[in-house]
Amino acid sequence: MEIQVTSILLQMLNFAAIAGGLTFLLFKPVRAELERRAQRIAEGQKAADVMIKEREQVAELKAKAQKEARQEAKVVLEEARKDADARKATLLAEAKAEAAKEREKGRKAGERERQALIEQGTAELEGAVLAISASVIGANLDEKKSAALIRDGLKKIAAAK
Amino acid sequence: MHRVVVTTAMRLTADLREEVLSVAAAKLGSSEIELIEKVDAAVIGGIRLSIGGREFDATIAAQLEQLKN
Numbered sequence: 467m468e469i470q471v472t473s474i475l476l477q478m479l480n481f482a483a484i485a486g487g488l489t490f491l492l493f494k495p496v497r498a499e500l501e502r503r504a505q506r507i508a509e510g511q512k513a514a515d516v517m518i519k520e521r522e523q524v525a526e527l528k529a530k531a532q533k534e535a536r537q538e539a540k541v542v543l544e545e546a547r548k549d550a551d552a553r554k555a556t557l558l559a560e561a562k563a564e565a566a567k568e569r570e571k572g573r574k575a576g577e578r579e580r581q582a583l584i585e586q587g588t589a590e591l592e593g594a595v596l597a598i599s600a601s602v603i604g605a606n607l608d609e610k611k612s613a614a615l616i617r618d619g620l621k622k623i624a625a626a627k
Numbered sequence: 628m629h630r631v632v633v634t635t636a637m638r639l640t641a642d643l644r645e646e647v648l649s650v651a652a653a654k655l656g657s658s659e660i661e662l663i664e665k666v667d668a669a670v671i672g673g674i675r676l677s678i679g680g681r682e683f684d685a686t687i688a689a690q691l692e693q694l695k696n
Contacts (some may be wrong), residue, residue: 596691603687604636604671612637612672617646619674619685623649626683 632677634665642680693696
């Protein structure tokens with residue numbers, strides 16, 4: 467087999483031409499595309515990092531807000547409890563005062579009723595005593611005693627101004 | 628003439644009537660008196676005199692009433 471130098475050189479030239487053409491026509495666009503892709507990935511990664519960071523910040527803010535809300539709720543609850551206790555104490559005091567008032571009212575009404583009954587009983591007793599006295603005195607007066615009473619009365623009238 | 632009303636539980640005797648007229652005359656300062664006698668058992672005893680618009684009550688009924696009040 468004979469080696470033809472010319473043919474080899476032609477083959478080498480042909481290969482170099484093909485390689486140069488491919489490098490110019492294919493390798494550069496592919497490389498550029500790969501670089502753009504790498505850049506997009508890097509940007510995506512960066513955006514993801516930013517998003518993660520933002521999410522962490524949001525989570526921190528959320529936790530902080532929840533903590534503040536819990537503290538605020540605790541304060542509100544405590545104030546509400548204090549208000550309720552104060553209201554309860556006020557209502558209790560008012561109820562006690564009202565009950566005392568009603569008791570006093572009832573006691574006074576009872577006292578008035580008792581006094582009225584006593585006065586009524588006393589008046590009835592007095593009436594009865596006077597009626598009996600009049601009856602007894604009248605029954606024991608004869609003409610002589612009556613005349614003496616009239617004379618006593620005349621003396622009192624004469625002495626009166 | 629002055630009107631004098633006398634109220635007693637029994638009818639006045641003549642002596643008592645004279646005594647009543649004497650007291651009435653002293654009160655009025657005049658002996659010209661028209662005596663009107665009333666008998667009322669409700670006075671029980673004693674005497675009530677009405678002289679010139681004034682009333683003097685010395686009856687047992689009045690005394691009992693005072694006791695009541």
